[in-house]
Amino acid sequence: MNSQMIAEVIYDGFLAAIAAVGFAVISNPSREAVLVSALLAAIAHSLRFFLIKSGFDISIATFVASSMIGLLSILFAKIIHCPAEVFSFPSLLPMIPGLFAYRTILGLIKFMQNTNVLKSQGYMIDFVHNGLTTLFILLALVIGVSLPVLIFPRYSFKVTRKY
Amino acid sequence: MEIDLEQKSPSIEQVSDLLAEIACQLMTSGAHTMRIIQNISRMAKTFGYEINISVFQMSIMMTIAEYSNPTNRLTIVKKTKPLLLNFTHVSELSTLSWDTYDKRLNYQEIQSRFHEIVTRKRMAPLLVLFLVSLANASFCGLFKGDFPSMGLVFGATLIGFFVRQQMINRRINHLVIFTTSAFTASLIAGLGYIFQWGGTPQIALATSVLYLIPGVPLINSILDIIEGHILTGIARLVNASTLIVCIAIGLFLAMLILGLEKL
Structure with missing residues (x-):
């Protein structure tokens, strides 16, 4: 890992933090939750960037990153007394496969419009590839973030309790 | 007593x-x-x-x-x-x-x-508008867009999200809101393609509509399905997918008007 790589990873984390803040405020969370989600997004997204750069597949990298968010969010939920999803969901938002999602639909539109068999085969492949990528990344995100809840259910639901 | x-x-x-x-x-x-x-x-x-x-x-x-x-x-x-x-x-x-x-x-x-x-008040709409635009611009950076593209996406999101806020206030159908907002944002981002601003106009166009992606409903739907509330989960998934189709239609219309073939 050379210095240029480190700089790229930090730049990625920085941008992800800004993105998380912006996408978080749409759902109107409290101020502490916004800050925590920015921190978690920076950690997770730069981790994912690093893993992809080191040759991992995007869905596996996403799974590792979102498990990281899941574990850390239980810790932060204990500290600021609010349900984990209030800041873990916004920190997942920069990793949501939005680009793949609407490329799936665009592929479908192109497939429908095209009459050339060879070309439309290409669009069909695009459609299936983008659609499956969307699905697998989403599954990786959600299973990863709810892993702590699935493993320690009793503990996870009590973190918002103050007494 | x-x-x-x-x-x-x-x-x-x-x-x-x-x-x-x-x-x-x-x-x-x-x-x-x-x-x-x-x-x-x-x-x-x-x-x-x-x-x-x-x-x-x-x-x-x-x-x-x-x-x-x-x-x-x-x-x-x-x-x-x-x-x-x-x-x-x-x-x-x-x-x-x-x-x-x-x-x-x-x-x-x-x-x-x-x-x-x-009855507690929400965050000020103008602040939300600014932060969302900044977020989408940095999202463009995450996809390796250069600085002119990021600036373009900032402007596109600013106008697209403003249109969305105004339409929400007027209680217009949410599918119409998503299509119009995606159309506006991608039309502005597509100008970069036409005038060749910056080195990565295709990334600017592709990321200009990402602020609309319904992330939280998507996460909720998968979470519901995992936890066994399958009907509710599927309902949420279908709802979110409908919105994504609307985004794609808005983007597609803008590309049609600007005469762009590829994304």
Whole structure:
């Protein structure tokens, strides 16, 4: 890992933090939750960037990153007394496969419009590839973030309790 | 003295109305099904009632029965309002449900705190507009867009999200809102393609509509499916997919007008 790589990873984390803040405020969370989600997004997204750069597949990298968010969010939920999803969901938002999602639909539109068999085969492949990528990344995100809840259910639901 | 006693033990109708209202508020604010069921059951237990609840996209059904006297029971159905994400509500109502359980809050206290929570003001729209635009611009950076592209995406999002906010205020159909907003943003970002601003105009166009992607409903839907609330999960998934189709249509229209073939 050379210095240029480190700089790229930090730049990625920085941008992800800004993105998380912006996408978080749409759902109107409290101020502490916004800050925590920015921190978690920076950690997770730069981790994912690093893993992809080191040759991992995007869905596996996403799974590792979102498990990281899941574990850390239980810790932060204990500290600021609010349900984990209030800041873990916004920190997942920069990793949501939005680009793949609407490329799936665009592929479908192109497939429908095209009459050339060879070309439309290409669009069909695009459609299936983008659609499956969307699905697998989403599954990786959600299973990863709810892993702590699935493993320690009793503990996870009590973190918002103050007494 | 008697009036005082009556105030302390609310009737089954009052309790069920309050709980149904809280459940609908949680659904509107974007809580997942498991959280709604747990919060509501916890509060019902404090009042000495057992609750069975089923949560759907459009309505919430619950049967509430007294522990000490199971013949005293009531079933109500309440329509939910359209989704308007508000995580402050989710977090505060969750805290309220634990406080109810731990501090044994009475009916009046819960009701006043609930009203205080739901009437709290949202973040200033202009600040949200600015932060969302900044977020989408940095999103463009995450996809390796260069600085001119990021600036272009900032401008596109600023106008696209402003259009969305204005249309939401005028209570226009949400599918129309998503299509129009995506169309506006991608039309502006597409100008970069036409005039060749910066080295990565295709990334600017592709990321200009990403602020619209319904991330929280998508996450909620998968979470519901994992936790066994499959019907609600699928309903949320279909809802989110419909919005994504609208985004794609808006983008497609803009590309058609600008004469762009590839993305």
